[in-house]
Amino acid sequence: xxxxxxxxxxxxxxxxxxxxxxxxxxxxxxxxxxxxxxxxxxxxxxxxxxxxxxxxxxxxxxxxxxxxxxxxxxxxxxxxxxxxxxxxxxxxxxxxxxxxxxxxxxxxxxxxxxxxxxxxxxxxxxxxxxxxxxxxxxxxxxxxxxxxxxxxxxxxxxxxxxxxxxxxxxxxxxxxxxxxxxxxxxxxxxxxxxxxxxxxxxxxxxxxxxxxxxxxxxxxxxxxxxxxxxxxxxxxxxxxxxxxxxxxxxxxxxxxxxxxxxxxxxxxxxxxxxxxxxxxxxxxxxxxxxxxxxxxxxxxxxxxxxxxxxxxxxx
Amino acid sequence: xxxxxxxxxxxxxxxxxxxxxxxxxxxxxxxxxxxxxxxxxxxxxxxxxxxxxxxxxxxxxxxxxxxxxxxxxxxxxxxxxxxxxxxxxxxxxxxxxxxxxxxxxxxxxxxxxxxxxxxxxxxxxxxxxxxxxxxxxxxxxxxxxxxxxxxxxxxxxxxxxxxxxxxxxxxxxxxxxxxxxxxxxxxxxxxxxxxxxxxxxxxxxxxxxxxxxxxxxxxxxxxxxxxxxxxxxxxxxxxxxxxxxxxxxxxxxxxxxxxxxxxxxxxxxxxxxxxxxxxxxxxxxxxxxxxxxxxxxxxxxxxxxxxxxxxxxxx
Numbered sequence: 001x002x003x004x005x006x007x008x009x010x011x012x013x014x015x016x017x018x019x020x021x022x023x024x025x026x027x028x029x030x031x032x033x034x035x036x037x038x039x040x041x042x043x044x045x046x047x048x049x050x051x052x053x054x055x056x057x058x059x060x061x062x063x064x065x066x067x068x069x070x071x072x073x074x075x076x077x078x079x080x081x082x083x084x085x086x087x088x089x090x091x092x093x094x095x096x097x098x099x100x101x102x103x104x105x106x107x108x109x110x111x112x113x114x115x116x117x118x119x120x121x122x123x124x125x126x127x128x129x130x131x132x133x134x135x136x137x138x139x140x141x142x143x144x145x146x147x148x149x150x151x152x153x154x155x156x157x158x159x160x161x162x163x164x165x166x167x168x169x170x171x172x173x174x175x176x177x178x179x180x181x182x183x184x185x186x187x188x189x190x191x192x193x194x195x196x197x198x199x200x201x202x203x204x205x206x207x208x209x210x211x212x213x214x215x216x217x218x219x220x221x222x223x224x225x226x227x228x229x230x231x232x233x234x235x236x237x238x239x240x241x242x243x244x245x246x247x248x249x250x251x252x253x254x255x256x257x258x259x260x261x262x263x264x265x266x267x268x269x270x271x272x273x274x275x276x277x278x279x280x281x282x283x284x285x286x287x288x289x290x291x292x293x294x295x296x297x298x299x300x301x302x303x304x305x306x307x308x309x310x311x312x313x314x315x
Numbered sequence: 316x317x318x319x320x321x322x323x324x325x326x327x328x329x330x331x332x333x334x335x336x337x338x339x340x341x342x343x344x345x346x347x348x349x350x351x352x353x354x355x356x357x358x359x360x361x362x363x364x365x366x367x368x369x370x371x372x373x374x375x376x377x378x379x380x381x382x383x384x385x386x387x388x389x390x391x392x393x394x395x396x397x398x399x400x401x402x403x404x405x406x407x408x409x410x411x412x413x414x415x416x417x418x419x420x421x422x423x424x425x426x427x428x429x430x431x432x433x434x435x436x437x438x439x440x441x442x443x444x445x446x447x448x449x450x451x452x453x454x455x456x457x458x459x460x461x462x463x464x465x466x467x468x469x470x471x472x473x474x475x476x477x478x479x480x481x482x483x484x485x486x487x488x489x490x491x492x493x494x495x496x497x498x499x500x501x502x503x504x505x506x507x508x509x510x511x512x513x514x515x516x517x518x519x520x521x522x523x524x525x526x527x528x529x530x531x532x533x534x535x536x537x538x539x540x541x542x543x544x545x546x547x548x549x550x551x552x553x554x555x556x557x558x559x560x561x562x563x564x565x566x567x568x569x570x571x572x573x574x575x576x577x578x579x580x581x582x583x584x585x586x587x588x589x590x591x592x593x594x595x596x597x598x599x600x601x602x603x604x605x606x607x608x609x610x611x612x613x614x615x616x617x618x619x620x621x622x623x624x625x626x627x628x629x630x
């Protein structure tokens with residue numbers, strides 16, 4: 001799809017561990033039947049989808065300790081190009097305990113390593129070099145402890161000064177403090193949109209968010225698809241029907257397609273339809289970062305795209 | 316206490332991870348407040364207590380992958396001498412989620428790596444060399460997948476041929492299949508004693524177990540202390556009163572003291588009193604492998620030792 005290099009930044013990489021048990025009983029001891037383990041973090045899932053779509057992602061971020069080594073080994077296994085900056089701390093893990101009986105998933109997420117000022121400076125230097133070769137930079141997920149809250153603002157500034165487009169998928173202060181740098185695209189979900197603007201109406205909130213200096217706001221609204229406020233116009237794009245499955249990773253798949261669209265200079269209507277189809281193709285897969293190619297092709301023809309009147313979008 | 320080298324064998328080492336959360340709710344996502352992590356497995360706890368008591372343990376066992384690297388790093392941090400055999404598989408983890416609210420602990424234990432026949436042979440070769448320098452060998456805990464069920468029998472045979480005493484703390488087939496090799500000491504708990512003999516009465520069961528070729532049986536009966544059937548006589552040794560705290564690791568502390576007694580050629584009454592005191596000093600510590608030196612010294616004078624009439628022990 002895209003031959004140009006897309007740089008994905010995952011500041012807080014994780015080793016995602018899944019345990020299959022009979023049923024989780026608080027206070028009891030459980031023999032784990034099967035262990036699954038893979039590199040995770042939103043940016044890693046984005047890179048996996050980019051690769052599945054034929055794009056050439058390079059992964060930047062911070063990783064350290066024996067967990068960092070396990071993350072890097074898994075990235076190599078997945079054929080992903082790792083340009084991670086080493087840190088002294090231990091990368092975080094997430095542990096999800098899934099019941100064999102009914103699929104109930106219970107998750108524990110570690111806070112992530114403390115990153116020193118020197119390590120962050122090393123990362124920024126490495127990022128600055130990598131950005132020069134990229135057409136789009138994707139910034140995803142939380143910032144680990146020790147990284148300044150304004151971390152994404154700094155990274156977006158560097159990209160803009162080099163003429164490289166930026167796509168931000170973050171929440172809380174990491175998102176709001178980055179708006180001043182003028183990211184080209186931000187992709188909040190409904191809750192992040194509400195938290196960032198204090199506005200309940202999604203369209204009004206997205207318009208407000210765009211006015212804070214963002215090129216385009218693409219809000220992911222779960223089964224309601226995408227709402228896009230862009231310089232070209234405003235659209236809603238919806239899947240033909242709600243899909244059952246695993247919503248984890250649907251947002252990351254959407255981000256991957258938005259990045260490909262930005263890298264290729266595709267039109268917004270074209271990109272939005274593909275982004276909805278690829279999100280839906282991620283929902284039907286049990287593991288974040290995977291998409292079902294058959295579903296993707298099938299859904300492309302079925303996504304419902306509606307242009308909104310930007311001035312009077314509710315009419 | 317002991318200047319002679321004690322070799323502890325932990326075939327299935329673990330990285331013990333503890334997560335502090337508010338309260339574990341099945342089906343929910345939990346941000347972990349604090350992460351604790353240390354090398355574990357029963358033999359590692361034995362080695363920690365040996366070191367705390369001034370003995371010189373050397374750790375043998377099998378470890379691999381990034382989890383094996385984390386285990387070795389933690390052993391080095393604890394000042395423990397690691398003579399582990401590397402394996403291709405990933406060492407296992409245990410994850411315990413502890414509630415900040417009421418201390419409720421929920422545990423998941425991974426099954427352990429698959430050990431190949433070549434790796435087991437490598438381990439046996441390394442063990443055979445190490446045994447030559449040791450005065451006592453301590454064999455603790457489960458055997459990982461791939462290791463023959465008769466693994467402990469083989470290791471005890473090797474020790475006996477070299478005139479090195481052996482102490483076995485295992486359960487199930489790993490215990491019962493090892494009895495034929497004639498370990499010098501076995502330390503079952505009440506449940507293991509019952510499972511190995513099919514006899515409910517602890518004294519009768521311990522006598523029966525000893526008749527299967529064991530030098531001495533020391534059964535750990537939790538708050539009731541120890542029951543010892545030895546070539547010198549039979550004893551019960553009890554703590555002065557039940558102690559509140561963490562029973563995990565009390566058995567490993569007991570094993571450490573039994574090993575020191577064997578290494579020093581101490582009398583059974585002397586060793587049993589010290590073993591009960593050190594077990595109780597482990598119960599008052601929150602973490603397995605630690606003992607409270609003050610409690611140990613204090614309890615030494617308070618342990619109740621009772622000699623049993625071996626022929627008519629119930630009279």
